[in-house]
Amino acid sequence: MNANLDLDTLTAMRLLLVEDDRDAAEYLRKAFREAGHVVDHAADGEEGLALALADKYDVLVVDRMLPLRDGLSLVAELRGRGHATPVLILSALGQVDDRVQGLRAGGDDYLPKPYAFTELLARVEALARRGGPQATDTLYKVADLELDRLAHRVTRGGKEIPLQPREFRLLEYLMRHAGQVVTRTMLLENVWDYHFDPQTNVIDVHVSRLRSKVDKGFEVPLIHTVRGAGYMVRAGLA
Amino acid sequence: MTSAPRVPLGREIAGAAVRVFGQLSRLVRTTAFKLLAAYLAVFAVFAVSVIGYTAWHTRELIQNQVADDLDREVRYLADQYRVGGIQRLVYVIDRRSRRPGSSIYMLANFQGEVLAANVSDLSLGLLDAAGTRFTTYNRQDDGGASRSHVAFVQVFILPGGYRLLVGRDIEERDTLRDLVARPAQWAVVLIVVLGLAGGVFVTRRVLKRIDAMTATTETIMAGDLSGRLALTGTGDEFDRLAHSLNVMLERIEALMQGLKEVSDNIAHDLKTPLTRLRNRAEEALRTARGEEEWRAALETTIEESDGLIRTFNALLMIARAEAGQARDNMTDVDLADIAENVSELYDPLADEQGLDLTVTLEPVFVHGVRELLAQALSNLLDNAIKYGRPPEGERGRIEVSLKRDGGHAVLTVADSGPGISAADRERVVERFVRLEASRTRPGSGLGLSLVAAVARLHGGELSFADNAPGLVASLRLPAKVVRDGASATADLASRR
Numbered sequence: 001m002n003a004n005l006d007l008d009t010l011t012a013m014r015l016l017l018v019e020d021d022r023d024a025a026e027y028l029r030k031a032f033r034e035a036g037h038v039v040d041h042a043a044d045g046e047e048g049l050a051l052a053l054a055d056k057y058d059v060l061v062v063d064r065m066l067p068l069r070d071g072l073s074l075v076a077e078l079r080g081r082g083h084a085t086p087v088l089i090l091s092a093l094g095q096v097d098d099r100v101q102g103l104r105a106g107g108d109d110y111l112p113k114p115y116a117f118t119e120l121l122a123r124v125e126a127l128a129r130r131g132g133p134q135a136t137d138t139l140y141k142v143a144d145l146e147l148d149r150l151a152h153r154v155t156r157g158g159k160e161i162p163l164q165p166r167e168f169r170l171l172e173y174l175m176r177h178a179g180q181v182v183t184r185t186m187l188l189e190n191v192w193d194y195h196f197d198p199q200t201n202v203i204d205v206h207v208s209r210l211r212s213k214v215d216k217g218f219e220v221p222l223i224h225t226v227r228g229a230g231y232m233v234r235a236g237l238a
Numbered sequence: 239m240t241s242a243p244r245v246p247l248g249r250e251i252a253g254a255a256v257r258v259f260g261q262l263s264r265l266v267r268t269t270a271f272k273l274l275a276a277y278l279a280v281f282a283v284f285a286v287s288v289i290g291y292t293a294w295h296t297r298e299l300i301q302n303q304v305a306d307d308l309d310r311e312v313r314y315l316a317d318q319y320r321v322g323g324i325q326r327l328v329y330v331i332d333r334r335s336r337r338p339g340s341s342i343y344m345l346a347n348f349q350g351e352v353l354a355a356n357v358s359d360l361s362l363g364l365l366d367a368a369g370t371r372f373t374t375y376n377r378q379d380d381g382g383a384s385r386s387h388v389a390f391v392q393v394f395i396l397p398g399g400y401r402l403l404v405g406r407d408i409e410e411r412d413t414l415r416d417l418v419a420r421p422a423q424w425a426v427v428l429i430v431v432l433g434l435a436g437g438v439f440v441t442r443r444v445l446k447r448i449d450a451m452t453a454t455t456e457t458i459m460a461g462d463l464s465g466r467l468a469l470t471g472t473g474d475e476f477d478r479l480a481h482s483l484n485v486m487l488e489r490i491e492a493l494m495q496g497l498k499e500v501s502d503n504i505a506h507d508l509k510t511p512l513t514r515l516r517n518r519a520e521e522a523l524r525t526a527r528g529e530e531e532w533r534a535a536l537e538t539t540i541e542e543s544d545g546l547i548r549t550f551n552a553l554l555m556i557a558r559a560e561a562g563q564a565r566d567n568m569t570d571v572d573l574a575d576i577a578e579n580v581s582e583l584y585d586p587l588a589d590e591q592g593l594d595l596t597v598t599l600e601p602v603f604v605h606g607v608r609e610l611l612a613q614a615l616s617n618l619l620d621n622a623i624k625y626g627r628p629p630e631g632e633r634g635r636i637e638v639s640l641k642r643d644g645g646h647a648v649l650t651v652a653d654s655g656p657g658i659s660a661a662d663r664e665r666v667v668e669r670f671v672r673l674e675a676s677r678t679r680p681g682s683g684l685g686l687s688l689v690a691a692v693a694r695l696h697g698g699e700l701s702f703a704d705n706a707p708g709l710v711a712s713l714r715l716p717a718k719v720v721r722d723g724a725s726a727t728a729d730l731a732s733r734r
Contacts, residue, residue: 100567114547116540166582192583196613197548199620199685205586228537 013037013058013128018048018074019090020066028061031117032124045069052078057085058128061120064091064102072105079106086127090115099195118229122181140175143235145214145222147175156214166191167210174223174233183230207231270444274437282430289422296418300411301390305370308392311341311404319396327402328354341404342375342389348399365401368393373405388412447476455483463491504553508546515542552684559610559691570718571608573647574599577640580612584619588636592628593653598639602647603718606696614692617685618651618711626653626708646698647717652710663702689713 015032019025020043032039040055042048045066052060052074060078064071075087089107091098102110109123140147144157152168154161163171169191174182184203188194207223215221224232265271319327331343335356344355346365357375364373370392376385391405451467458465466487467480522535581597588595604611619636628634637652686700689711693700698715 112551114543116544188583192579194579194583194612194616195609196616197551198583198616199548200587200623202583202587205590206583209586228540 013124014056015039015124016042016048016051016055016057016060018042018045018052018060018066018071019063020044021063028117028120032121035121043067045071045074049074049077052083052085053081059124060085060087061124062087062089062107064089072102072107075106088120088123088127090120116229118181118226119183119185122183122186122230125180126177126182126186140172140178142175142178142222142233143220145175145233147172154214156218161213163210163213166206167213170206170210171214171233174231178233181226181229181232186230265438265441265445268441268445271437271441274433274440278430278433278437281433282426285422285426285429289419289426293415293419293422297411297415300408300414304390304406304408304411305392308341308370308390308404308406312392312394312402315402315404316394316396319400319402324353324398324400327396327400331356341406342391343405344403346401346403348401353400364391365393365403368395372408375405451476451480451483458487463487463494508549511542511546511549515539515546518542549684552688555610555613556684556688556691559688559695567607568605569608570603571606571611573602573604573606573611573649573715574640576608576612577615577638577649580615580619581638584616584623588619588623591623592633593623593626594633594635596635596637598637598641600640600642602640602642604647604696604715605718606715610692610695614689614713615649615651617689618713621685621711622651622653622655622709626655628654642717643714645717647715649713649715650710652705652708654705654708657704657707657709658702660704686711 015037017025017028017032017039019028019041022043025041025043029039029041040051040057042051046068048060048062048066049069060075062071062074066074069077071089071091075089078085078087086108087106088109088111089102089105090111090113091102092113098112099110108127111120111123138149140149146155147168148154149172154163154168154171170187173187173190184201185195185197187203187207188196188198207225211221211223215223220235222233222235224234226232266275315327315330318330322329327345331345331354334340335343335354340356342357344357344365345353347353350365364371370390373389373391374386375389376387387407387409389405390408391403394402394404396402447470454465454467466484469477469480469484471477518535518538522532526532526535577599578597581595585595615638619638622636626634626636634654636654637650639648639650639652641648641650690700693713693715696715698713701712701714703710703712
């Protein structure tokens with residue numbers, strides 16, 4: 001499949017939200033619906049497991065502490081039965097070791113509470129990987145920007161853009177999620193493999209450097225800043 | 239009614255008795271006293287058996303000697319009879335009887351008529367059969383009074399039906415036995431009494447010190463954490479115990495102090511933004527007109543709450559690092575790799591702020607948590623960038639270096655900013671301390687506290703020195719032995 005992307009390919013996702021707190025669940029349902037997604041809700045671990053097994057979802061959003069069956073056990077059970085649906089674990093426990101436990105149990109991403117909804121949405125959309133390039137694709141393409149993962153080469157309009165290794169990885173991650181919002185913490189986690197919260201805007205400076213290499217001198221900007229959320233690579237106007 | 243005034247006196251005595259009894263029973267319950275009593279009992283039993291055995295043995299010895307003497311004498315007298323007949327025997331007995339300290343003699347014919355004797359009142363039946371036995375007889379003492387004595391006698395029947403009795407007064411034997419046994423008995427009694435007295439004395443001394451310790455600990459428990467147990471300076475086990483307890487108290491006091499400061503600071507640093515948050519929201523409700531203003535108010539609210547969350551997370555992380563829970567997740571990590579990555583992460587930001595970031599690395603491994611170490615370095619770099627910014631139009635520098643110093647890895651971040659005074663260097667590590675009074679620059683004020691907590695978690699320390707000008711922050715951590723020196727060096731070369 002060609003990774004060339006336009007927004008229409010990003011269709012609505014089917015999400016399962018397993019969260020026992022009624023208010024939080026109601027808020028998330030509404031917010032996901034406003035973002036154009038379909039949300040089913042389960043209020044405890046057993047119900048969540050039953051729904052996840054019975055239906056096909058794009059992403060599961062599972063609270064870690066649940067009545068009847070906790071989130072980690074739900075994910076482990078699901079993985080044990082061969083279900084590969086991406087799971088994002090929400091938790092009030094946000095420390096390094098908690099994250100490690102969550103991912104070890106079979107979670108694909110881990111978001112500590114409290115979180116910004118934009119962060120959650122961006123991560124859920126990144127997990128769904130609808131319309132984006134596949135992991136096996138070796139060539140990412142957005143408009144006239146091309147990234148060759150095998151040759152480690154980036155060209156725009158046929159002209160090569162020399163990038164530092166880290167800049168290459170940054171662009172690679174942004175392009176893999178072209179059309180989706182990518183947050184600063186997602187970049188720090190996926191490009192640098194760190195999960196802490198830097199006090200300053202270190203990521204912004206990296207992105208602006210990358211932008212000056214990729215967008216400078218071209219009429220159409222491809223790396224966009226999404227206010228209050230993060231960044232997005234796409235061909236259309238912001 | 240003469241007895242009336244005695245009643246209170248009696249009560250007083252009873253009261254004193256109860257008090258004494260109470261003290262004694264408390265004394266008796268102590269471990270020291272119980273131990274002493276046990277030793278005493280074992281020793282007493284041992285002493286009594288030794289003395290008993292000695293007494294019994296002495297008595298046996300004397301008894302045997304008496305029997306031997308009697309036997310010899312009887313045989314001699316029998317010989318005399320054989321040689322000179324009954325007249326000679328009577329003569330010999332008479333002569334012997336007159337000697338001082340003589341044996342007891344009695345010679346009778348077969349009819350029981352006494353032919354010669356130096357004692358009276360021996361029961362007649364005594365002579366009926368040959369053999370040895372005990373009997374009593376009366377003898378005139380020096381004062382002239384007749385007194386019953388115990389004697390050990392041997393009866394021998396001579397040819398012709400004569401009966402010869404020779405005996406020995408065994409009062410002497412008993413006196414001798416008593417001579418040995420009585421002081422021994424007293425000695426035992428004395429040992430027990432002295433032992434008990436000593437026990438009471440020792441136990442009371444021990445009790446006094448324990449009571450003093452108990453009293454101190456009780457005041458400490460009542461809330462005065464500054465109290466310490468007194469040391470006598472003798473270095474005995476009580477001193478050692480008191481010393482350990484004092485060290486423990488110091489640690490607890492420091493922790494409590496830290497906790498108090500933290501809660502005070504939390505109250506301040508969380509309450510201030512919370513109040514601001516609330517005020518802004520209220521103000522928006524009251525005055526905001528139009529969507530633009532609503533939106534602006536809400537955006538500020540979210541920003542403020544994000545700041546709160548960040549402060550809260552930092553506090554949690556410090557608490558966790560200090561509790562040492564993260565120790566379970568430690569692995570051998572390449573500190574040079576972390577230093578390089580994090581420096582690279584901050585390099586563009588430093589550059590933008592007019593700072594040249596240089597990195598000098600030696601390959602060092604430490605046993606630790608990668609995320610926390612990266613966070614610690616990130617905080618140090620944040621700080622260096624925030625406070626090391628040069629004046630407009632000039633370039634400053636930040637130097638990150640990782641060196642191996644003996645068994646330690648030393649990670650330093652040096653800036654060329656204004657630095658901090660020597661007096662303030664200690665304080666910066668404390669939670670929430672920010673040296674500028676105004677809190678205009680962003681940051682929770684927890685950054686360096688977290689670095690210090692991470693250092694402690696890894697068994698290391700965070701220190702500050704003057705960079706003339708600027709500040710050098712050093713993170714000193716116990717290093718791991720580099721297992722593959724060659725590849726690490728090659729790695730370093732490729733980095734440069």
